[in-house]
Amino acid sequence: VLLLRSILKLSQQIVDDPVCILGSKMRIMVLIVALVGRAVRGLRLESASSYQRSISCRRGLAKKATREATAEQLNRFVTDHPDNNVTPYIAALVGRDLHKREKHPLHIIRSKIESYFQNLETEYEIFDGEDPVVTTTQCFDDLLIPPEHPGRQKSDTYYITDETLLRTHTSAHQSEHLRAGHEAFLCTGDVYRRDEIDASHFPAFHQMEGVKLFPEMDGSKFASKEEWLESEECKIVASDLKKTLENMVDYVFDDPNLQKRWRDDYFPFTEPSFELDVFYNDEWMEVLGCGVIHEGVLERCNLQAKRGWAFGLGLERLAMVLFSIPDIRLFWTDDPRFHDQFKSGDIVKFQPYSKYPPVFKDIAFWIPDQHFEENDFFELARSVAGDLVEQIELIDKFTHPKTHRTSCCYRVTYRSMDRSLTNEEINDLQNTLRDRTVSDLLVELR
Incomplete structure (x- = not known):
C-alpha cells in the first residue's frame, strides 16, 4: 500500500513538473529505487511495530493468566531439540510441588492416604522427590508400553529430547525403586500430559503410585504366564490388592458403607488389571487403576522370582470430589480466598468466593x-x-x-x-x- 501511494505521488509530481519529464531516465530510476526502499522500510517498521505490540500484549496477559517460566526452567525444559514440544507455559508449572504444600487440598489427600498405609502391617516407604524428567526407558520401556502406544506420541506427551520427557505417570519410577531393593512403597509427584481443556483436565496433575511385593512368594516355579495367572498365588496377590484398596477408599471417604465395584481393565504393565469405582453423589466414579505386576516388568528389574501388585491414582480426581472443587485450575491459584479455606488441614467443602x-x-x-x-x-x-x-x-x-x-x-x-x-x-x-x-x-x- 505504501509503495502504491508513493508511486502515485511520484506520477503526480512528474505531471506537475515538466523538468521531471525532461530529466534523465537515471533520475527517475533513482527516485523509484529510493521510493521502493522507503516503502520497504515502512513495511518493516510497521511489521516490527505490530510484532512488538503482539509480544507485549501476550507477555502482559500471560502475567495476569499464570506465572512466567524462570530462566532456569526455560533453559532446562524448552530446548532447541527438534523433538522438544514443551512450552514456556508448561515449563512454569514444573517444580510448583503442590502436593508438598501443607494445608493444600492435594497435600491433605496425599497425607490421608499415606496415613492409611503407614498403619498397615506392611511397612511402606514414602517417596516424593523424584525428578519429573525421565527417560523413555523409565516411562515406557520398563513398563512394557509398546512403541505404537498413543501415550508415547508427541501429540500426548511433552518431550524434551527424543529420549527424555516430562513423566506422564509416577509409574515411571516403579522400576528404579524395585531395582534399588524397595519392596513396598508409595511414590507421589507431578505428571504431565497434553490433553483437552475443560474443568477436569489440566496439562499438569498429581499421581500417587503404590507397590507391594510378596517376599515369601516364589514366582520362578511357574513354567508359563498362563500357569501363573491361573495359580492360587496370583489370586492371593489380586485379593490382597483389592482388600487393601477397598479399605483405603473407605478410610479416605470416611464411609465404611461406601458402595464400590471392580471392573476388569487392561494396562501393559499389570496382568490381570482392574479399575475401582465408588458410588458417590449419586453416580459411579472411577478412583484408580491397579493390577498384579506383569512378570515382564519384574524380569526387567532382575526380579523374575518375585510377585506383587501396583496401583496408581490421581490426587486431583479425589480432591475435586471430596472438597467439592469445581475447576481443576483452582489447585494452581495463589489466591488466599482459596487457600484460607483449608487451613484446618481437614476435608471441608469448598465455598466459591x-x-x-x-x-x-x-x-x-x-x-x-x-x-x-x-x-x-x-x-x-x-x-x-x-x-x-x-x-x-x-x-x-x-x-x-x-x-x-x-x-x-x-x-x-x-x-x-x-x-x-x-x-x-x-x-x-x-x-x-x-x-x-x-x-x-x-x-x-x-
Missing part, C-alpha cells in the same frame, strides 16, 4: 490435508492465554461435498478464577490465537 462471567469466542478453520492433532490446538491456546482458558469444545465439524476439505469450529471459553476479564484483553487474546493458529498449525481461517 466468586463466579466471574465467562466470555465465549468461536474460531473456525479448514484443517490442512496433512494430519491435524487437536491437542496441538489446545496447547497453542494455553500458550496464548494461559489459565484464562476455561474450556475449548468442538461445536461443529463438516466436510465440504465438493472439495472434501474438513472444517472445524471450536468454542473457546475464557474465564478467570479471581477477576473479571475486559473485552479488550479477550479480543487481544482471541486475535493472537487466530494469528498463531494460522502461522503455527497451517490452517485456513473461515
